[in-house]
Amino acid sequence: MVSTGGSDRSELAARLRELRERAEISTTRLGSMLGWSQSKVSKIENGRTRPAVADVQAWLDAVDAPADLRAELLDMAESIQVASVIWNRTLPGGRAGHQRSIGKLRDESTRIRLFQNTVVPGLLQTAEYTRRVLTLGDVFGLGDTARAAATRIDRQTTLYEDAKRFEFIVTEAALRFRLGPPAVLAAQYDKLLSTATLPSVTLTIIPTDRMASTVHAHPFTIYDLPDGSAVVTIETYTRELTLTDPEEARLYQRVYDTLRADALHDKEVRGFLTSLRDRELGG
Known part of the structure; x- marks a missing residue:
């Protein structure tokens, strides 16, 4: 990184x-x-x-x-304790290079836990959803959306690795974010329904009407490493922050556990996603 x-x-x-x-x-x-x-x-x-x-x-x-x-x-x-990457200055290979850099940290991890309250997590996105997210997020005008999208989709193969565990907490607001027509969102919900069945993946959803136990401040990812330590990454419009201080990492783990306690699980998740998909399709 x-x-x-x-x-x-x-x-x-x-x-x-x-x-x-x-x-x-x-x-x-x-x-x-x-x-x-x-x-x-x-x-x-x-x-x-x-x-x-x-x-x-x-x-x-x-x-x-x-x-x-x-x-x-x-x-x-x-x-x-805080490493900082500025998107338009320090990323060789543009955003595709960043996708590969994140992939290295992901490869080293035994478990990845992600909270997302803005959009569907990258590892769970369809190709069209990814293209639209990266287009909207290109605040520096890098113009590398196609290459970055292809790299992000390629990285999704990591979800099929038996030795890793992926836990996702996604808010209803992120799922409903209107970045495309109904067909785009419906396809994305179908992708979530299928990906959630993978043995390595746990998907939970926090409904908008659920009483909150903590503030949904910003998206973050926790990478659990083989030596028992954890690294936390946070993305802003202009940079990525990497937090390595153990005390800070433990704080984010506590926040994650609190968020997870607020979320829907298992059959409730499937029912929720099916309802969202049917609504987009006019059902």
């Missing part, structure tokens, strides 16, 4: 390594002091992993870092 925080992470890594060496503490000993593996210490100070703020705090305590450096390095650790 393209990030604007790579140089800051490298600088933080170098500063932490310098403090450890100055304190004459080996990577093995530091790991033992902090209850970490030696490989975790090495990955942090070589810039291969983004340390949590709490990890940096523990490191600074262990090496007895000077007070004037603590605030500076903790601020730096806080800033690198």
Whole structure:
């Protein structure tokens, strides 16, 4: 994933390594002091992993870092928890390149949980629905809709992988978003009905008339990684944010669980989608 925080992470890594060496503490000993593996210490100070703020705090305590450096390095650790991609500047290959970049994170994950309150999630879209979403969303005038749409549709094959789990929470407002004529929406509802039967997919829907337990602030995706950590991504009109701080990730997981408790499940979902489809077809 393209990030604007790579140089800051490298600088933080170098500063932490310098403090450890100055304190004459080996990577093995530091790991033992902090209850970490030696490989975790090495990955942090070589810039291969983004340390949590709490990890940096523990490191600074262990090496007895000077007070004037603590605030500076903790601020730096806080800033690198959010990686930012600006669509029109930093994405090689345009939006198709971004689809491939997201695919890499998806490939590394064991479970993907997504909340969507604006449109149908990309992994569940028909080709025509995708084309219309990407056309409407091309605020920078990149003109790469056809290529980006083809890449997004190709990525849907991941739904058939037995080792992965996909959980979707979609609001009724997102399902009803009028981006095309009735036939487009009816076809999209049919696609949702069929995709929801896949063993790897769990689809839930929050009706508009359901009493809310939390605010539907914005769409987000949680990627659960094999090491037990989680990464959260958020898309805006102009950029994508990637959140790696464990505390922030846990907050989004709690919000997701609250949203899921408000949603329809299983047979209720099928009945709801069938009703929406029939309404579009004049039934």
